[in-house]
Amino acid sequence: MKITAVEAIPFAIPYAKPLKFASGEVATAEHVLIRVRTEDGIVGVAEAPPRPFTYGETQAGIVAVVESLFAPQVTGLRVTEREVARARLGRTIGNPTAKAAIDMAMWDAFGKTVGLGVSELLGGCTDRLRVSHMLGFDEPAAMVAEAERMIATHGIRTFKVKVGRRPVDLDIAVVRALREAFGDGVELYVDGNRGWTPAESMRAMRRLADLDLLFAEELCAADDVLGRRWLVGHLDVPFIADESAVTPADITREVLGGSATAISIKTARTGFTGSQRAHHLAEGLGVEVVMGNQIDGQLGTACTIAFGAAHQRTSHRAAELSNFLDMTDDLLTEPLLITDGELRVRPGAGIGVEIDPDKLARYRTS
Incomplete structure (x- = not known):
């Protein structure tokens, strides 16, 4: 169950109708797909949605901090070592959605490994x-x-x-x-x-x-x-x-x-x-x-x-x-x-979802 890689893949999907509120406006979902891969061939996934006007994170910033800082800190850990991962990522102030997505992808990978739903x-x-x-x-x-x-x-x-x-x-x-x-x-x-x-x-x-x-x-x-x-x-x-x-x-x-x-x-x-x-x-x-x-x-x-x-x-x-x-x-x-x-709740192991590779290829921006 050891983590061998953590990927951060930026993608962009337009909204049919922008959402407007007091602190900003969102017209395109410029999010990041996080994938945690294990030595057993399991892939855990989660989504990091940056909100620059609230938390200061941007899509490019999430990709950069995951690739350059967070991925090396969790690679080699078992997917059950979430507290160790949390402590290591916690040494960096901020970046809440980047940290959250790694945590949830680890849970997804763990659920898929043991054959149980995260819920x-x-x-x-x-x-x-x-x-x-x-x-x-x-x-x-x-x-x-x-x-x-x-x-x-x-x-x-x-x-x-x-x-x-x-x-x-x-x-x-x-x-x-x-x-x-x-x-x-x-x-x-x-x-x-x-x-x-x-x-x-x-x-x-x-x-x-x-x-x-x-x-x-x-x-x-x-x-x-x-x-x-x-x-x-x-x-x-x-x-x-x-x-x-x-x-x-x-x-x-x-x-x-x-x-x-x-x-x-x-x-x-x-x-x-x-x-x-x-x-x-x-x-x-x-x-x-x-x-x-x-x-x-x-x-x-x-x-x-x-x-x-x-x-x-x-x-x-x-x-x-x-x-x-x-x-x-x-x-x-x-x-x-x-x-x-x-x-x-989605049935099946982990979070219960699968990523469509064709759609990811269509919307990814990296």
Whole structure:
């Protein structure tokens, strides 16, 4: 089970419709496929989706750090030595999605080696997750129309609404339009991507107080320490820490400091090993958990399903799993299929997916 090689393959697949939000816009999935090869001929795979405007990683940067630094540090390890790999990669600050993809590819290789699914190995709580769909910036009518399409086509009835624009009136109009269009038939929550100040966030949430929102996420920056504590202390819905609470230390600081009452776990930035740490800490602290989305492709989404379905706390809420629907194509031989608002854990060993070599050849950019 020793690792003989780690590959980082950049690829680019356009989105049919760009996703727009307060911290940026994504028009093309410029991701990196990570492949971990073992001496037994097993190949573990994972997807690293860079988000330069959030974590500072770029596609070229992920390829460079994996090839020049991370691959030599894990080559020669057994795929079971994930803690050793984590410690070695942890000596380098940053590069969260590069590290996460190597970790998940090691888990995939391990699952394929022993003939078990990763979700079983992680906990095996359930075999499916409800799906939440992210609605990016647009006019109210367009966002309602997109939600209608998701309900009719895929049975999705939970929506994460991107907010954080100035003035706040347009975002308020969007959320109201969604509630008026669907009534109690959908679940709604909002994500500001740090776009507002604490005062703007408070004004917006007061005006949305009658809409029965599930959560508010990252409405303002965590760096505004006192302002965010003041905001969270006055809200009557859980406040999700996302990019401000990646590591266990971040989570502890934000929750115990009164700056968050829930967290988002994204396997794309913490892998399976780091995500387990975050999950168990959230369980100990008694905060809610939502499985988030790094605007992953189908491979990354399959990883999120595998982890989220493995644990009771992460399978309780709808998970953000549908943004691959906006991509014009993908790399998997067998596409993911959302049915009745749910995605199932892929059967088979490891993560349960295979990469189509023809599609990889078509979209790779190296």
